[in-house]
Amino acid sequence: MASRRRMLLKVIILGDSGVGKTSLMNQFVNHKFSNQYKATIGADFLTKEVQIDDRLFTLQIWDTAGQERFQSLGVAFYRGADCCVLVYDVNVTKSFDDLNRWREDFLLQASPHDPDNFPFVVLGNKIDVDGGNSRVVSSKKAKAWCASKGNIPYFETSAKDGTNVEAAFQCIAKNAIKNEPEEDTYLPDTIDMSGGQQQRSSGCDC
Amino acid sequence: SNSVSASGGTGVVWREVEGEAPTSPGSSGYAGERGSSNASSASGIEEIGERDGGLVNGIADSQPAWVPGKRHVNEDDASVSWRKRKKHFFILSNSGKPIYSRYGDEHKLAGFSATLQAIISFVENGGDRVKLVRAGKHQVVFLVKGPIYLVCISCTEEPYESLRGQLELLYGQMILILTKSVNRCFEKNSKFDMTPLLGGTDAVFSSLIHSFSCLWQLLGETDDSLANVYVLEASADTYLMLLTTRSDAFYHLKECRASIEAVFLKSNVLSEVQRSMLDGGMHIEDLPVDPTSRSGSASSHLGQHSPERFRDTYTGIGGPCGLWHFIYRSIYLDQYVSSEFSSPINTPQQQKRLFRAYQKIYASMHDKGFGPHKTQFRRDENYVLLCWVTQDFELYAAFDPLADKALAIKTCNRVCQWVKDVENEIFLLGASPFSW
Known part of the structure; x- marks a missing residue:
């Protein structure tokens, strides 16, 4: 049985430049949307509390820069992530094709213990654009890709009108917890004082 | 063991005890961690809610006694009051997860601690280390201890060496509570969330930070190797704590036991105190x-x-x-x-x-x-x-x-x-x- 304490979940949002990562985060956290595009420089960080099955969680959301020239954080950025959100624009084929690269890059850099079961969530964003007429990546195609990568949960969202944003983040949080390892009892360092001459530490004595 | 410094009397202090928080919050004789109404600080920055007016007339007795513990838990980095505090201390993990903050709620400050991690990691990625950032009247001092990052943001005009020394002591205090086993936990699981393990220790950290403005801390030199702490259970209700700069000191404990006893007898510490x-x-x-x-x-x-x-x-x-x-x-x-x-x-x-x-x-x-x-x-x-x-x-x-x-x-x-x-x-x- 999991403890009732508050938990913090680190969530990384990845995807090509301009697919709406920052907008999704803003819609989720602040319920706001702006049509103006401002490139994220390096990274942006927001937090939001969510409640799942009577438990409170704090989502620490790492909104990354999609532009290659700002991607200099690498390992440090991905370290200790609890969930990774892959975002593409349903109106831009390349952004969907790049999902594979984003996923591989994440697994390589973060090197989670169980890469096959690391929780990802895929979001197809901007479904509101042009009433859906400019859409080029079909729902079927996206779902097939998600299925082939270990049944990644898939949501079609609109950061502009808020469609599915709440549901997507609820799923993100749930997946992050599911992957949480069994809580080990914390064992502090101890030294057996009853034993004879202990082995010296390898440190230099000089 | 630090009751000598806690006496507020002659103030004889051994270096060996400097890593400990004073057992009594009143040890320094300070009534509170208030903004020093520094004549030269015209920026208007002051410790809100803990403001004092005692400088001019000096009525020290009218001030409430300092009480250890966490303050202003409802603040976060968006609060004006939080931003105006003179001295912040943060402990976070190398994945950017908050572990401790002097003011405000750690979880609400998760975005802020992520930013701190990003700054440290960005410089580290370039094969370098960030030690100090000056921003106007503020100094941001960084200390990296393996998977643990410590940061102090201060406009108290204290020298860099002092602030860094204070971060060392904060780290030492944390290791004293959890031992270096924390490093193993992070190796095993980089997602490791340390905050719950420190539950209930706010008073210890706030007392330690409070003591940073006491005289006994001034002359103590801290260095990287301070944090070798051994806690020995002498009996059910007595612990002996050994703070040492030597990592292998443990192996001499048996030999030293006799000499510790001799020292206590010879120097007559308690009666001296x-x-x-x-x-x-x-x-x-x-x-x-x-x-x-x-x-x-x-x-x-x-x-x-x-x-x-x-x-x-x-x-x-x-x-x-x-x-x-x-x-x-x-x-x-x-x-x-x-x-x-x-x-x-x-x-x-x-x-x-x-x-x-x-x-x-x-x-x-x-x-x-x-x-x-x-x-x-x-x-x-x-x-x-x-x-x-x-x-x-x-x-x-x-x-x-x-x-x-x-x-x-x-x-x-x-x-x-x-x-x-x-x-x-x-x-x-x-x-x-x-x-x-």
């Missing part, structure tokens, strides 16, 4: 005019036993020749003594301000680039500060800002002579095995 508390320490008003002539009756210089105290003969405030306060450190014994605070340094704010001034001049005396210096005479609108470092001792003395230079130097000579005359009483001479 009791006596220094009774005596009430050194008072600048008692500074002998001609120390050598009175060296025969040394004990009469100490508080209670000096009915012939000449306080009334001084018409002004403070001691002779405008002497306000001094700290004397015996290098050979690695112990120090400081005078009792007296008028005009009698409010917590003034004491804190003097402490910061000492801190600055101490750093400049030991500056690796330009120092070390032997003597320094500095006059500003608040004090005349005179420092003197020899092979045997270090002396830091504060005078009235209008004090005469030649007289101040003469007075310092008298202070040194005085301390030497009563050395047997104020220092623990048999304590050298403490530094094995």
Whole structure:
């Protein structure tokens, strides 16, 4: 049985430049949307509390820069992530094709213990654009890709009108917890004082 | 074990105990961690909610006693009050997850701690290390200890070395509670969330941070290897804590056990402590005019036993020749003594301000680039500060800002002579095995 304490979940949002990562985060956290595009420089960080099955969680959301020239954080950025959100624009084929690269890059850099079961969530964003007429990546195609990568949960969202944003983040949080390892009892360092001459530490004595 | 420094008396302190938080929040005699109403700080930054007005009239008694524990839990980085606090401390993991914050709720500050991690990691990625960032009046000091990052953001004008030393102590305190086993946890699981393990320890950390503005911390040199802490269970209700700079000290514990006992017996620590508390320490008003002539009756210089105290003969405030306060450190014994605070340094704010001034001049005396210096005479609108470092001792003395230079130097000579005359009483001479 999991403890009732508050938990913090680190969530990384990845995807090509301009697919709406920052907008999704803003819609989720602040319920706001702006049509103006401002490139994220390096990274942006927001937090939001969510409640799942009577438990409170704090989502620490790492909104990354999609532009290659700002991607200099690498390992440090991905370290200790609890969930990774892959975002593409349903109106831009390349952004969907790049999902594979984003996923591989994440697994390589973060090197989670169980890469096959690391929780990802895929979001197809901007479904509101042009009433859906400019859409080029079909729902079927996206779902097939998600299925082939270990049944990644898939949501079609609109950061502009808020469609599915709440549901997507609820799923993100749930997946992050599911992957949480069994809580080990914390064992502090101890030294057996009853034993004879202990082995010296390898440190230099000089 | 740190009750000597907690006595607020003579203030004899061993280096070995400096890593501990004082057991009593009142140990420093400070009523609270308030904004030092520094005359030079015109920025309007002050500790909201803990503001004081005691500087001018100095009614120290009207201030509420300092209570350890977490403050202002409802604040976060968006709060104006949070942003205006003079000194922040943060502990976070190398994945950017918050572990401890002096003010505000750790979870609400998760975005902020992620930003700190990003700054540290960005520089690390370039094969470099960030130590200090200056932003206007603020200094941001970073300390990386394996998977643990520590950050101090301060506009207290304390030197970088002091702030960094404080982060070292904070880390030492954390290791004292959790042991270095935390490193293994992070190796095993980079997602490791340490915050729950520190649950209920807010009072310990706040006490430690509070003590950072006490005199006893000033002369302690901290270094990277301080944090070797051994907690030994002596009996069901007694623990012996050993703070050492040597990582292999444990293997000598058995041999040392006898010598620890001998030290306690020989130096008679407890009765020394009791006596220094009774005596009430050194008072600048008692500074002998001609120390050598009175060296025969040394004990009469100490508080209670000096009915012939000449306080009334001084018409002004403070001691002779405008002497306000001094700290004397015996290098050979690695112990120090400081005078009792007296008028005009009698409010917590003034004491804190003097402490910061000492801190600055101490750093400049030991500056690796330009120092070390032997003597320094500095006059500003608040004090005349005179420092003197020899092979045997270090002396830091504060005078009235209008004090005469030649007289101040003469007075310092008298202070040194005085301390030497009563050395047997104020220092623990048999304590050298403490530094094995």
